Amino acid sequence: xEKKYTIKYDRKKCIGAGTCAKIAPxxxxxxxxxxxxxxxxxxxxxxxGKNVKAAKSCPVFAIEIYDEDGKKIV
Ligand code: SF4
Numbered sequence: 001x002e003k004k005y006t007i008k009y010d011r012k013k014c015i016g017a018g019t020c021a022k023i024a025p026x027x028x029x030x031x032x033x034x035x036x037x038x039x040x041x042x043x044x045x046x047x048x049g050k051n052v053k054a055a056k057s058c059p060v061f062a063i064e065i066y067d068e069d070g071k072k073i074v
Contacts, residue, residue: 005048009063016033019059027054055073
């Protein structure tokens with residue numbers, strides 16, 4: 001089985017900087033309120049780079065990524 005990574009998002013922290021949606025548009029979009037919405041809750045190895053980069057780009061640390069063992073990556 002392919003490894004899966006879980007995305008956690010705290011919308012209360014989001015300030016609408018938008019970098020997540022720019023880097024990983026298949027995972028994030030900006031809604032009418034100007035805040036990020038998660039389009040998926042997990043991803044596999046092939047989308048690892050983009051999703052980790054998007055999470056790291058968030059200036060307010062609203063995005064966290066965990067591996068299958070629950071270990072925090074971002
Ligand atoms: S990068 Fe962070 S603050 Fe900016 S829109 Fe995405 S979740 Fe919100």
